Amino acid sequence: MSLRLRRVTVSNFRKFRQPVVVDGLSDGLNIIIEPNETGKSTLLEALRAAFFVRHGTKNQLAQSYAPHGDAVAPEVRVDFEADGVGWQVMKRFLKNPMAEVSSLGSRAQGEEAENRLHALLGSVKDTSQRGDPSLHGALGLLWVAQSEALAVTAPSQIVRERVRSTLEGEVGTIMGGTAYRRVRDRIDRQFGDYWSPTGQRRGRQAEARERLDTAETKAKEAAERLAALEQDFSELEIARARLKVLTRDVADGADATKRKDLQTSLETARIAAQVLATRRAERDTADAQVIALDDLDQRHVAAAGAAAKAAQSLATLQIEHSQFQTELGTAKGRLSEARVALTTAQAARDAARDALAAGEVLDRRLRRARAIGAARARHTELLAYEDQLATARKAGATLIPAKVIAELEASDRAVAQARAVLAAGATVIQLTGSAPQVTIDGAPMGSEPRTITSEVRIAVGGGSILLVRPPAVAASAEEQLAQALDRERRALAAAGAADLSEARAQNDSARDAASLMKILEARIAAVTPADGELDLAAGSAALKLLVAGLSDQDAPTHERPDLPGLSTQLAKRETEVARCEGVHQAALDALRKLEGAETLLATREASARSDFDGAEAQRRAIEGRSEFPSLTSRLSATREKAVQAAVALAQAERDASVHDIATIARKIELIDARARAGTDACNRAETDIARLGGIVESEGGKGLAERAVTADEEVEAARIALLSVTQEAETLKLLRDTLGEVQAETSGKFVGPVAHRAKRHIERLLPGCEPSFSEDLALDGIMRGGISEACLSLSKGTQEQLAVLTRLAFADILLEQGRPVSLILDDPLVYSDDARLDLMSDILADAAGRMQVILFTCRDRAFRHLPGNRVILGPNSLSSGALQDGRSSP
């Protein structure tokens, strides 16, 4: 059924300070075209206030109804029809709030009025601060305020359930929403007591687990403490048993008796030991006496023996010594004889040696004298040769060198040539007669022809001068000759010769002298040989030196001595000497040997004498001692005594070995130690018992066993509780999961029919497109050409259009169910292009055939073509009266 608003009166409501009335609203499409700011949206607010806002509320929304700054009571009154019956609702807010609903003569006020409205419109009480359209039932979805127009929102819970219950027959299932929600809410709450939203155990489960853990910890602790106490108890028992045994042991007298016996034995043993010591000392004394006497006797015998032996030895040696003295005398005689012979031989030899030496000296003097004579002769020869050599050397020194000779010969030839040339051109003058005044060039002229080659002045006396001038050729020839002569002169000067022939002769004699020199030098060398006799070196200088040093002695005149004879004599004497020396040495050696033997013999004799003296002295000393006379008898008596002492000692030893003091003392010590250990152990046991007794008393008083049992039982109880809690948790989990699954599954069943209805409208706008809805019946998106597009990705215009169309679809479904629906759109389709606007206008016009549709708009032109009831929003009521558009709908 359609809900049809007929008349709305608003006063003191926001901008409507003065009453405003909208009247004449028709069944179908109503268009209220007003400029901005005239209060179209306020009118929609007023309608919502009248139907859904509790009159008594002072919430923010209600507060906002009062005109700004006025403390007045906003009031709304609406006349409407539902299911063909006329209704009137009237509400006043804030001041003296009231609500009144009347229909068919029945009237309700206050809460009752509110409840009637809820029952009629399917809304629920709105306790929100700002108003919650989701609680307004179907009209919450279908009365679209300007701000809500764009959103493709899901229908509210109430609307969903209405829609679903409408479709239950069609899908063959039911949601059972209300009961489900109650059960579900309760189960969710209970679930929350056991589980976290992510399925983690918490709350009661965690508490139960913790209780068990705590109980287990406590039980463990209690059991441990109890076990410790039990341990102490058993230790105490053990200590007591030990003490009992120990006490018995300590009390036992066996050890004491034994100790007493041992003590007695110890005394006996001590006495025996003393006797033993005495006997041992006695035996030792007797032994010592025997030894001393024995020693004395032996020493006496030894001394006497030694003296006798030494005496015999001394006698033998003395005899031997005397024999030896004789031998020694003989040897000495022989030696002196040998010495005399040797001296004689030596004298003879020395004489021979002297004779030979004298002969040799004489011989040397004779040979030297002879050599000096020869040297003098050669010296004379030498001097002669040296004179000759000096002469020859002088001649040889005039030899002109070959080069000088050649130059000489060449210059000679040049002079000859120049002379020839001069002769040919020169003028020869010759003064004949004597005329001494005549001079030529200042010099007397002479009578010799004179060849002139250059101008010459001949003073002829009287001051006259005869000038002779030879031809020019003569002059140069003369020059050349002069040169040639000059050359020749220089060459001669060099050669030291007057002329060439002289030079040649000079050269020949020089050459001869050189040959002579060589001969002379050889001769000189021959006469100056070396002479060993005179220590003379070869050479003339040595010879001259020797000769210069010689005195003019006379040569000796002795005969030459017989040197070989002298030598032979000497050799004979030497041999003699050697022989004598041998004899002498032999005698000497023999004597020395004898002397050595004699010394040895003397030493032995001395030693023997000393031995004898020593032994004899000792013997006498022993014999001099007082005891010596009775020695033998005393010795035998002492020996007897020693034997007796030894026997007594053996007896004492046997006696002492019967009671060993150390052993007895050890046994006593053992018994004492045992007693001490027993006492110590007793003390320890007592201490342990006292300690453990203390522990047992203090710990026992704590009731540990009772505590342990209690703790164990608590563990058991906690375990059972945990089991039950876990069971409960699992149960709730399963139930909640199952409820969730069922809800999802069931919700899915309703999506299809909703989509199907929406498609009818949407297809007109977007041909060939499939709308898709989520389980909560929100439009998710559309499928176009196999491509899915989410609502949010569509254009604003399309979104708005889809929002209107899905609302229309829900309105249709609710209409089917007979719910009171009407569609109010505040300034819709602002984003639509002309074509879409036309199409949407047509769809809305169609819808208006099924339900009342009220459009608020400020766009006169956009909706001008729409056939519908034009309503004026006028002050002070007075409705426009319906300006019915004449045009019929397309």
Add this chain to the structure above:
Amino acid sequence: MLKFIHTGDWQLGKSFGRFDQETRIALGEARFDAIDAIGDAATKRGIVHVLVAGDAFDTEGPSDRTIVQAVSRMDRHPCRWWLLPGNHDYARNGGLWARVRGKAGKRITVLSEAEACEIEEGCWLLPAPLANRHNLDDPTALYDGMETPGARLRVGLAHGSVRDFGSQGETRNQIAPDRARRSGLDYLALGDWHGTVAIDRRTWYSGTPEVDRFQRDEPGQVLAVTLTPEAEPEVTPVRTGRFQWLVRDWTVGSGEALNGELDRLLAGVEPAATLLRLSLAGIVRLSDRIAILNRLEHHLRHQLRHLELFSDDLVGRPTDEDLADLAIEGMLGAAATRLRSRIDGGGPEGAVARRALERLFVEHERDEVR
């Protein structure tokens, strides 16, 4: 003639840790109260001697409070209390009994030595104390060596199970069943078995004065014994116990059947002093099961001192009607169907699913009730 109270197995200081705090305290206190009940019973009958046949204390190491409570309760009554160490409270040096002696007055005698004592002229008590938690020998064998000069009456006091008596006794020290005859006893007072049992005319287990476990329905009691030489003992049970520990196994076909059983049970007991271990079995409608558990959990549990409920064997099977109720709720019905198929799968998961289904019904019913 000798008159005495024969009791034992007080198990003082028992912790009852598996119970909730309140019950735990109540049960613990009840054990001390039993001493007063015994003292009163003795006084009322002019009886002086109270023979405690072992296990007066639950452990060898109880708390001081337990000991002091026990001692001071005993001291309040004009009785002679003869306490025998049992296997729970065995005698050892420096142990429990040394502590008891340290706190006890003159009325209390601890029989920690196996020595006969003349409690009245010509009346000898032959104690067989235990010195260990586990004892292998027959402690009463020592009776043969005990001198009781001038005895007119010989009373044995021992703790342990009688040989071949059954496997439920706790101790291994098995007592010869004919010990009274063998040792010429006029009466053998035994402890260890928590119910009252007569082995022969002169050999008795007194049972515990306050029951401490689910074993038998009867409340705790003691025995008032009168001995006369050459005559049979006169033995009279006297109730001292406060709490009844009941064990019930019920097979239930419907909610009504259970209600009937419950009503009958409650009519015969003091609910506040009753502990009930209830095991339910049977197959009922799921809605019935929910209703039954609802009554037990939300009503009976609060009526009784303690309820231990085993209901796993009470199978709640949803009927078509049950399921139809849910089916109209759409998704809840679908959930129920899913869970049912899981239950059919069996196994541990099936068990969880069964509980889940039950819970679903419970929560749905709760709405319905509202």
